[in-house]
Amino acid sequence: MVSTTEPQRKLIIQIPCFNEADSLPVCLAELPREVSGFTQVEWLIIDDGSSDATIEVARAHGVDHVVRHAGNKGLARAFMSGLDACLRLGADVIVNTDADNQYCAADIPALTLPILEHQADLVIGARPISAIEHFSPVKKALQRLGSWVVRVASKTDVPDAPSGFRAISRAAAQRMMVFSDYTYTLETIIQAGQKNLTVVSVPIRVNADLRPSRLVKSIPSYIQRSIVTIIRIFIVYRxxxxxxxxxxxxxxxxxxxxxxxxxxxxxxxxxxxxxxxxxxxxxxxxxxxxxxxxxxxxxxxxxxxxxxxxxxxxxxxxxxx
Structure with a gap:
């Protein structure tokens, strides 16, 4: 039983979703309902215009909140819609994860700990990129390149900038603004660096691949989008x-x-x-x-x-x- 003298903190775990009816049950089954340092843990999904039974599956598996887009707006817009909803719901800390169960949910306490200890405003889960077998050599190289660009532009030391597994304090979430329609991962770190928010990384584990990445439809497309994103980052922030x-x-x-x-x-x-x-x-x-x-x-x-x-x-x- 939680002591009445313990600080009342709410954690909301948000999951952007687009046609995730098949993988979402696996992801939700791994999410915690209790996390050390929090008196409330709630789940929220952002349905980005799904045409399958994503919402029905989410509600059947106990999701507390659902945010719906009338059409597919893209991952970056889904992420921002989730942050806005979590802030309205009174979240003190927000954890973002993917619906494909790529990230190990058991690492959420490690992800939120630096925020609870007032050592960070934004915490990025650093994957063991070199050890992930389903990542091609080209994708690994682009991951490293993207992380290097972010380190230069943000003056932070983030080894895995494209990681979507991250914890965000309420104060940091209020200051986030994403201009890209493709992805939020690189831009939010650069913003945090420019706004003098403290960004740290913690090592995390990954799960087996459930489905191909939605962002990487083909290597040429991924390279093109990555280059455009990197150029836009420098134009907007430097x-x-x-x-x-x-x-x-x-x-x-x-x-x-x-x-x-x-x-x-x-x-x-x-x-x-x-x-x-x-x-x-x-x-x-x-x-x-x-x-x-x-x-x-x-x-x-x-x-x-x-x-x-x-x-x-x-x-x-x-x-x-």
């Missing part, structure tokens, strides 16, 4: 570095070509190298314009951060009212 690097590169090449023409001209051989002067002028102009874009993009990024802070403050005021 705009000055992204456009500034391009601008400096163009400007530098223009200067070098211009100096080459100037040397030829001083040596009396400039008449046959007018095309170098034209190219240098074009590169210098492009570099200067790109640097201007870098400053404008940086101002827009600062404005976005202010709007996100206003959103959090409005949410806090609404809760107080």
């Amino acid at each position: 705009p000055f570095r992204f456009f500034g690097s391009i601008g400096i590169a163009l400007f530098s090449v223009g200067v070098l070509i211009g100096l080459r023409f100037l040397w030829k001209y001083v040596s009396g051989d400039g008449e046959g190298h007018v095309q170098s002067l034209i190219l240098a002028g074009a590169l210098l102009g492009m570099g200067f314009q790109t640097l201007l874009i870098a400053f404008v993009a940086d101002l827009l990024s600062a404005n976005r951060k202010l709007l996100e802070d206003m959103r959090v403050k409005v949410a806090e005021l609404s809760k107080d009212d």
Whole structure:
């Protein structure tokens, strides 16, 4: 029996779902109803426009809350809908996991412990990527690349950034905003790093593969989407570095070509190298314009951060009212 002097904390475990009627029972059978440090543990699924019996299966297996999308909005939107619902339901900590039972639910206490001990705002479950047999070498390489990009952009030390098994404090969840329609995993870590939230990783176990990944429909498609996601991450969260690097590169090449023409001209051989002067002028102009874009993009990024802070403050005021 829970002591009345123990802090009242609610944990909600959310599961984004899209046509998961077959795998969901296996996943739900593993979820805990009691987790150390929490007085309430509830389950929530986000039905992302399923056409099968996902909702009926969820309710039959004791899911407490169901959020429904009228159509398929994608994993990132399902994740954010879940966070919003969990906050409205009074969650102190939110755990996100997948409906394919990829992650070992017995590791949820280890995932939430750093938050309970006030050592983290966001906890990422780090899978043993190299030991997962059903991951192809290409997918493993892309996982490592994505994690490296996130570490550079967020200034955090996350070994498995694409992992969807994560625990989020209430304060961190209130500050999350996902712009990508494809996946939330990389973007949320970068946001946490920019907002000075503490991000840590804990090792977790994985279960046997129940079905192929919905995100990885084919290796070429996965590579294309991963590259686009990585580029968008740098544009949105490091705009000055992204456009500034391009601008400096163009400007530098223009200067070098211009100096080459100037040397030829001083040596009396400039008449046959007018095309170098034209190219240098074009590169210098492009570099200067790109640097201007870098400053404008940086101002827009600062404005976005202010709007996100206003959103959090409005949410806090609404809760107080």
